[in-house]
Amino acid sequence: MAENKEYVPPRNPGGISRPGRGGVVVKPKNMKGTLGRLWQLTKGHRKGLGWIFLLSGLASGASVLSPYVTGKAVTAISGGDALTWILVCLTGLYVCDWLIRFLQAFFMASIGQNVIHHIRRVLFDQIKTLPLAFFDRHRHGELMSRLTNDVDNISITISSSLTLLLTYAFTIGGVFVMMVTLSPLLTLVAIVGVVLIFTLTKIVTKRTRKLFLERQKVLGALNGQVEESISGLSIVRAFCREEEMEREFEEKNTRLCRVSIRALIWSGYLMPLMNVINNLCYVAIAVFSGVLFVNGSIGDIGLITSFLLYVRQFTRPFVEIANIYNNFQTAVAGAERVFEILDEEPEPADKEGALHLTAPRGNIELRHVSFGYNPDKPVLRDVSVKIPAGTQTAIVGATGSGKTTIINLLTRFYDVSGGSILLDGHDLRDYKMDDLRAAFGVVLQDTALFAESVRDNIAYGHPEAAMEQIRQAARVAGADGFIQRLPKGYDTVLEQGGMELSQGERQLITIARAVLANAPILILDEATSSVDTVTEQKIRRAMLKICEDRTSVIIAHRLSTIRDSDMIILLEKGEIAEQGTHEELMALDGRYALMYKTQTG
Incomplete structure (x- = not known):
């Protein structure tokens, strides 16, 4: 690791979870610009997106026509007319609606995952090219969050939220046109209900957003304390601090419980109250339309039936669109975090006419x-x-x-x-x-082993090496003896970076890796600082062997x-x-x- 570096805190550590009603919404800094870049980034991987727009329009059309046909059925029943063709049409609409939504899901699953596959690959390719200075400025957990949580948020938005947003938008437009066509007066009553729902949502979410934000902060503090307690459990026990650790955990856990209860209670107000307003609006329209029917202003009972069904369809999408928009904002904010990595300067490229280093002295x-x-x-x-x-x-x-x-x-x-x-x-x-x-062959103080076999770890820089070459490198490093005693010898798979081995054994494997690489210049950075004196002598003898003539x-x-x-x-x-x-x-x-x-x- 580098020395004397100024610590730069991460810009936004941790993952971004999908917000619920009243939850914390991470807003993007530049939604229009980020969406434009996201659109360009996915160029060539959007095949079939036109079908999604078409299917969303068709799904909305089926939803909009169903209440109208249902009204015609009621009119036919009241007039004693035949229902056969009306029922056939209605059945056809429902079957088409199911088929269209299935095709939507089918196309969107393919498109969404292809797009995310491309974004994740581009992001990983960029990370491979970044200089070490970038990783010194960012925590590994933060980078993992961008590769997983942020990309997953984009995936969810593309795969599901985008389809729903298009369908709801088309549905609201179609339903509104049908409502105005059927009865402008009843439409005005329905709009009053929508305004009341929006006002209620704004009041409740303003309160719950603060509570969810506080909940997230307390949860972060609790997670940090749990992580420190687990990683430093040996120190806690060595200094008999178990009671203090438990007390600190209990304080944070209790605070989190109280804040969560308040947040959930407030957010729980929203849906019941919206249902009450919806039902009151529904009753008001039913009563008002009944009065108009009795007075002769409306002469078709089927019209009232259709309108009441449209009212149900008209109010619900507004609430869902608000939630989808919150998720959409969070996904765009995640895309901004992804673009921050893509905008980083990669390692300097080879200069024009760069020299080949074929036989370094x-x-x-x-x-x-x-x-x-x-x-x-x-x-x-x-x-x-x-x-x-x-x-x-x-x-x-x-x-x-x-x-x-x-x-x-x-x-x-x-x-x-x-x-x-x-x-x-x-x-x-x-x-x-x-x-x-x-x-350069490098042996660092912090051993870097991978969750692969011992053989693969030694041959990491020379994967085509024969087994005898690997064993000879291990013998030179003084590692062959303990490797042979492992359950499967050189084929033993190391777990968690070789944590089942001692520090000295892990170091000897890294020295064997350097021996096999046979680089003309060898760098040993504190290779013996974390081992006992006996192991130090083994490592020192191995170092003397591999340092000869280089x-x-x-x-x-x-x-x-x-x-x-x-x-x-x-x-x-x-x-x-x-x-x-x-x-x-x-x-x-x-x-x-x-x-x-x-x-x-």
Whole structure:
């Protein structure tokens, strides 16, 4: 990891859940612009979307015509006329409505998943190209949330909400036209009911939104406390803090319970009250239409039947559209978070005419190198040093002195802010990135193992390696013995990054990986800092074997492991304080000598 970096909090950690009635709605900053970009991003993956528009119109048409035909049936019954063709038409409409909605779901499932597949692939491809500086600014959980929760919100909106929104919009328009056609006076009464529902919804959601926001904050605090308690349970038990941990959990859990009850009660008011208003409106229209029928203003009983059915259809979509729009806003906000990643600058591309690094010798030179993760806080200041090919160089110093930063610059995880780093006489930036990275074998303090077999983990950088080559690499690293004792030997699948192994065993596997890669330049970053002294000696012997006849750069806190190095560099506050062999630095009796004497007693 990089050192001396300023922590930048994530912009919006955690996932976005779909809001319910009165729930928290994450509003986009620029809905029009984001929708335009989303439309462009899905170009070439929208095949069949025209069918969705057509089917939505047809589904709305079937819904709008059904009450009208039902009214005609009532009129026919009251007049003693035949019902055969009317019932056939009505049955046909219902069958068509079912078929159309099935086709809607069929087409939308295919279109939605194809679009999301494309978005997720584009997003993942972008993440692969981003520099390490981006990952230093963002928590892994936040990035996972964007790849999963935000994309899922877009998927839900495309797959279901978009279809419903189109259908409801067409339905409201069609029903309104039919209501006005049947009776403008009764339509005015229905509109009054819709206005009352909107007013009620606005009043209730204004209150519930605050409660749901508070609930989300308390839930976040509770989740954080649970995560800390579980991950640090050994420390909690070691310091006998179980009661305090339980008390803190109970306080947050109780507060969450109270806030949730209030939020749910308030949100629970909405639907019953809307149903009351709907029913009152329905009764008012029924009574009013009955009076008009008795007075002779309306002469068709079927018209009243159709209108009452239209009233039911007219009010419900407004509430559903409000909820769909909330989900739609949340999905667009998620799309904005996705576009924030897509807008990030990727790693610098190979310059035009970049050189191939086919047979690196390993001559490294740092010329007046300066660098800072934050421009205002330099980590390295005017560092100049030559590392001849085939030599072993150790870099030591206090935490934050810039040791790991040099490694990050050598492998071009970052580029220097000033000066240059040369490999075999050429600036690192002159080489093709893949060739440059292939020239380095890296063993880090934090072991990186994958949920695959031991064999696959060792062959990670050399997947075509034969089994005998893998075993030979493990023997050189001193890992063959314990690997053979695993349940399935080299075919044992490691779970959770190899947590079933000891720290030393995991480190030996990573060293075996570096041996198999056979890179001409080897970097060992604190490879023995987290192991016991016996394992340290095993790792040290393995390091000595793999460092032979190649350029190696070793970062170490335990000075006893690097005393045989050809050159030792002591960094202090980003500058070279001392440089030389172990004997030369001990004779100098400076900072290095003091560190060595302190460690060895």
